[in-house]
Amino acid sequence: MRTGDPWNRKCTLAFSVAVSLTLLVTQGPIGQYATVFFWCHMVQHLTLMMVVAPLVVMSNPVKLLVASGSENSTAVRLASSFFNSRIWQGLTNAITSWILYVFVLISVHFTGVHAMAMDSWAFHTFFEIPLYLVVGIIYYYPIFGDNPCANRLSPSMRIVSLMAMMAPETMSGFFIYAHQELIISHQQMPGMDMGPGFGPSPLVDQQIAGSLLWAFSMVIDSVWIALAASMWFRSEKFASEVSASSNALEVVADE
Numbered sequence: 001m002r003t004g005d006p007w008n009r010k011c012t013l014a015f016s017v018a019v020s021l022t023l024l025v026t027q028g029p030i031g032q033y034a035t036v037f038f039w040c041h042m043v044q045h046l047t048l049m050m051v052v053a054p055l056v057v058m059s060n061p062v063k064l065l066v067a068s069g070s071e072n073s074t075a076v077r078l079a080s081s082f083f084n085s086r087i088w089q090g091l092t093n094a095i096t097s098w099i100l101y102v103f104v105l106i107s108v109h110f111t112g113v114h115a116m117a118m119d120s121w122a123f124h125t126f127f128e129i130p131l132y133l134v135v136g137i138i139y140y141y142p143i144f145g146d147n148p149c150a151n152r153l154s155p156s157m158r159i160v161s162l163m164a165m166m167a168p169e170t171m172s173g174f175f176i177y178a179h180q181e182l183i184i185s186h187q188q189m190p191g192m193d194m195g196p197g198f199g200p201s202p203l204v205d206q207q208i209a210g211s212l213l214w215a216f217s218m219v220i221d222s223v224w225i226a227l228a229a230s231m232w233f234r235s236e237k238f239a240s241e242v243s244a245s246s247n248a249l250e251v252v253a254d255e
Contacts, residue, residue: 007064015059018052026129035118037199038209045108045132046212049101050169050220053136054144062147083148092141092151094161101139102168104131109172114184139165143228155232159225166221173214177207 025031025047033040065079082088090096108114108128117124142151143158153161176183182202200208 008060011059011064014055015061018055018059021047021052021055022133026125033199035121035124038118038202038205039200039212041114041118042209042212044129046216046220048129048132049105049136050217053133054140054224056133056137057140057143057145057147060145060147063145066148080148084150089150091138092149094142094151094153094157097139097142098161098164101135101165104135105168105172109176110183112184118184144224155228155235158228159232162221162225162228166218169217169221170214173210173212173217175210177210177214179206179210182206 025034025044030040030043034044035041062079062083066076091100108117108131113128117128141147142149142153143161180203183206199205
């Protein structure tokens with residue numbers, strides 16, 4: 001880094017885990033069958049949008065870029081220009097990012113976008129997967145990490161935003177699980193090419209996917225809420241210690 005300070009190992013760990021999870025769900029068996037089984041598709045969605053995206057944000061990539069490069073370098077100037085632009089500030093606004101996240105969550109699974117992603121490997125790979133990551137990063141950017149951010153949420157609002165996100169996530173999972181007919185049919189349905197008996201039936205596959213979104217979104221969100229609460233507690237503790245130190249200095253000065 002330009003300042004000579006060592007980089008936080010937690011940031012390196014967060015980025016390493018994010019990359020590992022991305023490779024696991026895109027290059028392994030989950031990635032192979034993500035365009036066949038709805039539940040594999042849902043595992044990808046949960047991992048990329050709700051786990052990988054916040055981990056990338058917490059790895060502080062923008063802060064590292066700005067701190068490690070020269071102020072006159074093209075990369076730093078472009079990054080500073082973009083992350084200070086009105087477009088990025090508008091996207092990372094608390095309300096805008098929340099609405100965008102929910103819109104993608106619902107539109108991908110309840111419209112023809114899902115069928116297109118299941119029928120087209122290229123569409124799934126080059127549109128849907130990047131969409132999950134980008135929208136997830138936009139939503140979590142003002143909540144976690146220490147990257148330059150004009151719209152950084154207060155500790156209390158971070159918890160409010162994360163708790164508000166639980167409702168659309170769990171309700172979407174419930175509706176997918178409880179629907180007694182296929183929400184979206186696509187050409188590559190389970191068992192069509194692999195023969196009968198390979199994997200669950202299309203309806204059961206849909207129910208598994210819904211239950212995964214329903215249950216695990218609550219678990220994942222609970223972890224992030226607990227982390228946000230811990231950050232809030234530490235910030236309040238630090239503020240109280242600073243206030244106590246200031247009061248002590250004032251007393252000494254008066255004496």
